[in-house]
Amino acid sequence: MKGTWSMEHPKLDENYLNLGSFFDIYNEEDFLLRNMKIQNELIETQIIQHPIVEQTILDHVTFSDCEFEKADISDVIFKNCDLSNCRFPESSIFQVEFQNCKMIGTSFEGSYCHNVVFNGCLMDLSNLDKMNLKVMQLNDCSLKDASFSENKLNKVSFKNCDLNEMTIWNTKLKGIDFSNSQFETIEIDQDSTKGLKVNTEQAAYLASYFLDIRVSY
Template identity: 60%
Template sequence: MDRPKINEDYLESASFFDIFNEEDYFLTTKRIEGEFVEQQIIRHPIIEQTIFEHVTFSECDFDKLELTDVIFKGCDLSNCLLTEASLYRVEFHNCKMIGVNFDKSYFNNVVFDNCLLDLANINQANLKESNFKASSLKDVSFNDNKLKQVVFDDCDLNKMTILNTKLKGIDFSSCRFETIDIEEFGIKGLKVNADQATFLARYFLGIKVSY
């Protein structure tokens, strides 16, 4: 995977609200820390080579958001509408993202590391070379997606819904779930551990496995 291309020595301390200084809602080479951004509606904001640290975005609507070479650290994006977003070389570390909506988005080299994504919507999305690491994706809606080189590592997938999405080449074996809503159509080529295989056997075939 490609990491965000950011030279921190050249970042300027700034406010997210500086984005309104540009007619096309553009931010670049900024470091933004400790802000509270509430109920902002911006169509097609563009942010490049920027680091956000401990910034809270509360119920914001950033339709068609474009992020390139951006890092979020300890941020809260819960219940934000980020539909039709384009994310390229973007990392989220220790972020709270409950109920975030990424429907119809494009991810390329995106990392979610130790993030809380419960109840998120990631539907009709295209995900390429993206990683979910040590993150919670409970009750996530993950339908009608196209996946290429996507990694799930040590994640909680309980009650996740994955419909009309081919999982060939995906590895769930290091992840956890008690139940998951998934289609037989999609699991061909999916790698699972023994407990997960037992659940899927019961789910699709009604097979009872004894030990």
């Protein structure tokens, strides 16, 4: 069916992971964390340039006011984590799953994502600008007041997401389907909407937004 594609999931085997702490990343000179399972940990005010996290599960981990610039994150699962207001500028995120994570105000500005899934995540006020997104799914996520501008998209899907008051500028949405997601208002430029699939109510809003047309039913 058009609009569907296969995802590559994180390549890891939980049976072969070592229990540890996120702070083990400081044991390596190049800030490397690999083959780990980290649970129920609080990480506060950490600033790391180019950390590398591979084949790792983070479960119920809270990151508070952290910045990981140019992070390299691959084959990683975040479960029930709190990443609110954390910053991942210019990072590379490959084959990563975020499951039921709290990500209010989280910034991925300038990052590259390939084979990334967000399931049931709270992403209100997040900064998703200037990103290169290839094969990404957002399922049952809240993106209220999120910024989604100046992005390059390839095989990106939104399913049952709350997009209310989202800001979208200078992002080609051709082939993107918003019809099974929801918004009452959205800030978007007209060029970005070309080729965007919407439902009847969303079409009526966009007609009013751009053309001051009122649609009656």
